[in-house]
Amino acid sequence: MKTKRVSARKAQVAVDFMLSYGIAILIITLSLYVVFRIGIFNTQLVPIGCTSSSSAFICDTVSLSTSSNLTMVLSQNTNGQINITGVACSLTANVSGNTPAYGNVHIMPYNSITTSAYYPSNALINGLAISSGSSGVMSVYCYGPSGRATGNLGNKLSGIVWINYTYAGLPSSLHTVEVAATFNTRYT
Numbered sequence: 524m525k526t527k528r529v530s531a532r533k534a535q536v537a538v539d540f541m542l543s544y545g546i547a548i549l550i551i552t553l554s555l556y557v558v559f560r561i562g563i564f565n566t567q568l569v570p571i572g573c574t575s576s577s578s579a580f581i582c583d584t585v586s587l588s589t590s591s592n593l594t595m596v597l598s599q600n601t602n603g604q605i606n607i608t609g610v611a612c613s614l615t616a617n618v619s620g621n622t623p624a625y626g627n628v629h630i631m632p633y634n635s636i637t638t639s640a641y642y643p644s645n646a647l648i649n650g651l652a653i654s655s656g657s658s659g660v661m662s663v664y665c666y667g668p669s670g671r672a673t674g675n676l677g678n679k680l681s682g683i684v685w686i687n688y689t690y691a692g693l694p695s696s697l698h699t700v701e702v703a704a705t706f707n708t709r710y711t
Contacts, residue, residue, distance in 0.1 A: 573684075573706035580686075582704035583658055587680060589710045591664050591671040592643045595684060597703055598658035606650040608632035608698065609687030611641065612665035614672055616683060622700065623685055626666030630687040630700050640664070652691065661686075674710045681707045 573582035573595065583596040593612045599605055609630040613623030622628055627641040633648050643662050653659040665672040665682055674680060686703040 572708070573704045575704045576702045580703050581658075582684075582706070585704070585706045585708055587665065587706075587708050587710055589674060589676055591666070591673045592662055593665045593682075593684070593706075594660065594662045595704065595706070596658050596660050597653070597686075598656075599653050600655055601690070602655050604652055604654045604691035605688045606652050606691060607647065607659065607661065607686050607688045608650045609638075609700075610647060610661050610663040610703075611685045611687075612663045612672075612682055613685075614665070614667040614680070614682045616702075623666070623683070625668060625670075626664065630685050632687060676710055678710050679707070680710065681705070 573585040575582045575597075579599060579601045581598040581600070583598055585593065585595045587593050609627065609632045611623045611627035611630045613625045613628075615624045616622065617624045617628065622630060627638060631638050631641075632650070633642060633645065635645060635648065639645075641664055643664060646662060651659045651661060663684070665680070672680060672682070682705070683702055684704045684706065685700060687698055687700045689698045
């Protein structure tokens with residue numbers, strides 16, 4: 524009789540062990556499936572980042588669509604308000620290095636007749652005023668040697684963003700053109 528109880532107890536312990544570990548493995552497997560299905564660990568869709576080459580500007584974030592629309596959040600700390608009138612994005616600089624090699628090569632201010640191809644919208648038609656310590660969002664098409672720098676989802680792209688700006692209260696003829704940021708990102 525004792526052997527039956529002992530073997531029944533051992534069988535019950537084995538069943539409990541298998542059932543509890545089986546449920547734990549099932550929960551872990553389902554959790555991993557959900558996490559990977561949502562894409563939490565998919566680094567192909569996460570932008571890599573941007574850096575500012577100027578002490579006056581800070582590149583906060585950058586994203587790039589597959590249709591070459593680059594959106595960048597740029598903060599400034601020039602101790603005054605600036606008005607950004609032109610933006611350009613190119614994969615490389617021209618030979619002199621001060622302007623883009625492709626696209627809006629003169630970093631012209633927005634004009635719906637001459638520069639509409641460089642911008643995805645007319646957001647900069649009146650300029651973008653950014654106070655010191657604050658930020659602004661800019662969108663511009665990025666260009667390479669064969670035109671717009673389009674790409675497939677997840678592909679990497681590196682480039683340079685130039686801005687044309689003037690300080691508040693100064694005429695637009697007293698403008699400054701400089702590299703605002705370089706970026707290394709993925710198409711999203």
